[in-house]
Amino acid sequence: MKKSLLFVAAMFMAVCANAQGQWNAVGADDVAQVKEDKTVVSHGTVKSKAGEMTQVAQNEIQNAxxxxxxxxxxxxxxxxxxxxxVSQGKTWSTSYIQGGTNGVDASLDKAGTTSAHVEFTPAVAGKVYVAAKYGKNKKIWTAKVPNSVIEAEELDFAAMGDYATDVWGQYITADGGLNAEQTVTDKDVYAALAYDVEPGNTYFFWVSGSKIMLCGLAFDASGDVNGISNVVASEADANAPIYNLAGQRVSSDFKGIAIQNGKKFVK
Incomplete structure (x- = not known):
């Protein structure tokens, strides 16, 4: 077997071995930076400005x-x-980041712009956890969109109901569950919502009437995840092959969401 194939095989097994992780939206070292610049997000290194897609949790969450x-x-x-x-058996920080545009019922279109939301694309099946400070009267929404729809640029943010999941227009309970009626008596509740995800899809998460007070995210892969760990990837190669979300190699003039050097970006 060629060395390149051996490396690919080792990298694949490493991904399987590390198909889980947890990320706190506000890092422990962020206190000083936050005082100077409230747009600091992850350990003082990532900022998300209006209209930008910002990748987070790159080091903490694997296989997604x-x-x-x-x-x-x-x-x-x-x-x-x-x-x-503590929620869903995991410990979370009460610190949080917050988008600036409220979500609306069944839609990501807010007065002609995109409301604050999280996009989660898993490479393997598993369970994602969204920890946040949830307002008691705020509904939670999650859409499951096939990556092929996103690649074809056919997704209508104003009509997300076509991709509704079980987490659709419900209220959070104090233990992180869901209920059709509001049951929380306090003003807000810190909790982590858990739902199943599958590869080949991107999951959109938002809260209507809220800007999302996001404390953190976690991902646990399902099934057997054995393999080699601690494989160190080489420095990013600007000439590395580019792939679409279906794993197909594409040319440098490809338009849409692409992956290069293991990272997703918009071309």
Whole structure:
């Protein structure tokens, strides 16, 4: 077997071995930076401005790509403290980042712009956790969109109901569950919502009437995930092959969401 094939095989097994992880939206070292610049997001290195898709959790969550975006406003660090809460068996920070544009029912179109939301694209099946400070009267929405629809640029943000999941227009409960009626008596609740995801799709998460007070994300792969770990990737190659979300190699003039050097970006 050629060395290149051996490397690819090793990288594949490494991905399988690390198909999980947890990310806190506000890092422990962000206190000083937040005082100077509220748009600091991840450990003082990532900023999300209005209209930009910003990849987060690149080092913490494996086997998935995660983007936050807001068509009308910046994401900002709105809370930074040392408190934690436990939900879905995981410990989370109460610090959070927040988009600037409210979500609306069944739609990501807010007065002609895109409301604040999270986009999660898994490479393997598993369970994603969205930890946040949820307002008691705010509904939660998750859409499951085939990557082929996104690549073909056929997704209508104003008609997300075509891709509705079980997490659609429901209220969060104090333990992170869902309910058709509002049951939380406090003003807000810190909780993590968990839902199943499958490869070949991108999951859009948002809250109507809210800008999302996002504390963090986690991903646990399902099934057997054995393999080689601690494989170190080489430095990014500007001439590396480019692939679409279906894993097909594309040319440099490809338009849409592409992957190069293991990272997703918009061309």
């Amino acid at each position: 790509t995660v983007f936050i975006t807001d068509g009308g406003a910046d994401w900002e660090v709105m809370s930074k403290d040392d408190n934690t809460f």
